[in-house]
Amino acid sequence: MGTERIYNFSAGPSMLPLEVLERAAAEITNYQGSGMSVMEMSHRSKTFDRIFQETKEKFARLMGVPEGYRVLFLQGGASSQFSMIPLNLISATGKADYAVTGNFSNIAYKEAKKYGEIHVAASSAEENHTYIPTQDQLDLSADASYFYYCANNTIYGTEWQYVPETGSVPLVCDMSSDIMSRPVDVSKYGIIFAGAQKNLAPAGLTLVIIREDLAGKELPYTPLMMNYKTMIDKDSMYNTPPCWCIYMLGLMLDWVEENGGVAGMEKLKKTRAGMLYETLDQSRLFTCAAKPGSRSDMNVTFRSATPELDAKFVAEATAQGLGSLKGHRSVGGMRASIYNAMPVEGVEKLCDFIRKFDAAN
Numbered sequence: 623m624g625t626e627r628i629y630n631f632s633a634g635p636s637m638l639p640l641e642v643l644e645r646a647a648a649e650i651t652n653y654q655g656s657g658m659s660v661m662e663m664s665h666r667s668k669t670f671d672r673i674f675q676e677t678k679e680k681f682a683r684l685m686g687v688p689e690g691y692r693v694l695f696l697q698g699g700a701s702s703q704f705s706m707i708p709l710n711l712i713s714a715t716g717k718a719d720y721a722v723t724g725n726f727s728n729i730a731y732k733e734a735k736k737y738g739e740i741h742v743a744a745s746s747a748e749e750n751h752t753y754i755p756t757q758d759q760l761d762l763s764a765d766a767s768y769f770y771y772c773a774n775n776t777i778y779g780t781e782w783q784y785v786p787e788t789g790s791v792p793l794v795c796d797m798s799s800d801i802m803s804r805p806v807d808v809s810k811y812g813i814i815f816a817g818a819q820k821n822l823a824p825a826g827l828t829l830v831i832i833r834e835d836l837a838g839k840e841l842p843y844t845p846l847m848m849n850y851k852t853m854i855d856k857d858s859m860y861n862t863p864p865c866w867c868i869y870m871l872g873l874m875l876d877w878v879e880e881n882g883g884v885a886g887m888e889k890l891k892k893t894r895a896g897m898l899y900e901t902l903d904q905s906r907l908f909t910c911a912a913k914p915g916s917r918s919d920m921n922v923t924f925r926s927a928t929p930e931l932d933a934k935f936v937a938e939a940t941a942q943g944l945g946s947l948k949g950h951r952s953v954g955g956m957r958a959s960i961y962n963a964m965p966v967e968g969v970e971k972l973c974d975f976i977r978k979f980d981a982a983n
Contacts, residue, residue: 629968632946633776633921633959634799634820642873642963660869665862674863677872684802684875684884687831688809694830694850695858695868700798700817702828702848704730707770707794707813708737709844711836714767719743719791721760723782724751724775725952726796734770737841743769750953751778754916757787768792768812774800776820777950779912779923779957785810792836800920801829802878803962804888812836818867820920821962822874827867878962887962894960894969895919901973905980907931911955925955932956935979944972 630637653660656669663670674695682693696702707730712718716738720731722745734740741763744755762769769788774781776799785807786793792812801816808814813832819825830850837850846852852860878887899917902908902924911923926932932955936948949955960969 626943628943628945629964629971630945631958631960631964631968631972633950633957634817634961635825636820636959636961637963638824638870638874639877639963642870642877645873646870661866663865665859665865670865673865673869673872674859677868677875680872680875680879681829684878685806685831686808686884690835691808691831691833692837692854694832694853695863695871696828696830696853697826697864699825699828700726700796700815701729703796703815703830704733705736706848706850707768707815708734709848710840710850711792711794711812712738712767713839713841715765717741717763717766719761719763719766719769719788721745721755721769721771721786722747723754723778723780724772725777726775726798727770727772730770730772730796738767741766746780751775751780752911752916753913754780754782757784760786762788762791764789764791766791768794770794770796772796772798774798774918774920776918776921776959777923777953777957779910779918779921780916781918781920783915792833799959799961800918802884802887803891803920805884818871820959823867823871825867826864827871829871874963890962890966891919891960893966894964895922897973898922898958898960898969901976905976907980907983908976911953920959920961922958922960923949923953923955924958925949929954931983934983938979939972939975942971942975944968944975947972 650659678693719741721743722728722731743761744759746753769791773795794813797814798816799820801821815830818827818829837854840849902910907926908924939947947956949957
């Protein structure tokens with residue numbers, strides 16, 4: 623491909639808009655006359671503090687974060703939250719409910735079992751995580767400290783199309799792979815968290831929105847850096863935060879706003895996913911892994927009749943500038959991740975390639 627950019631369908635780290643990368647490139651050696659890169663400046667400096675506060679304000683505004691909630695910019699990836707959540711929340715009753723609908727929610731469930739009594743409120747494992755349970759399939763506990771679920775499952779290609787109703791039990795949601803792709807009523811949640819590297823920034827930044835009254839009740843052996851109260855009190859700056867990633871998030875949020883905000887992202891999401899699923903459903907060779915009604919608009923998983931044909935598809939697609947379409951190693955097949963930054967033209971090119979491959983094989 624030489625110096626040409628490809629359409630990158632990677633599940634993460636994922637593609638960023640070209641205009642965001644070009645803006646970062648223009649400022650990489652001298653940020654707005656400071657004489658240094660954001661990667662070089664102190665996180666305590668006035669220049670970076672302005673970047674930090676403006677980015678936090680933009681994120682809170684675009685997400686519609688209400689009063690009584692705090693936005694945290696943390697490290698450790700979304701996986702660090704698998705421990706941080708039970709350490710900080712489970713003390714209320716010593717119990718929690720988990721919906722296990724994919725790989726990462728299963729890991730989170732296993733991690734939470736170290737800290738309390740964890741009840742599987744729903745699982746799709748018996749059908750290889752090809753569906754999302756309905757509200758009436760949730761076996762909810764009235765005395766749970768919280769209910770945990772993962773909104774979008776990158777590996778299996780399923781997505782929750784509704785918000786679970788759990789009464790007074792706080793909702794905790796991993797939105798790593800669909801955050802800011804559709805409007806969210808934050809007031810329905812106790813905690814929303816996400817690794818930023820799929821929809822909003824490079825790898826290295828973990829976004830957390832937490833209802834303030836849930837903090838300060840951590841288990842006594844909670845590590846200092848995994849205490850939400852510590853991070854709230856220090857405004858995410860107990861130690862050096864991921865400065866460059868926060869700066870890049872700010873650029874991405876500007877791009878989101880310029881493209882219609884969260885409503886604009888949802889419109890693009892529906893356009894991309896709609897045309898890709900329609901193409902796959904009409905194809906002769908390919909079948910979608912996820913069941914209708916549970917299909918992800920972010921990660922479209924599909925396969926042909928044989929692994930050999932799948933490998934041929936991936937190789938030929940790569941040669942056409944359609945990158946990272948190989949499915950996760952645990953499930954095989956193909957996976958097209960179509961996050962916020964994926965242009966509609968990239969999906970159009972993929973659909974055209976699918977039709978041509980379908981006709982030639």
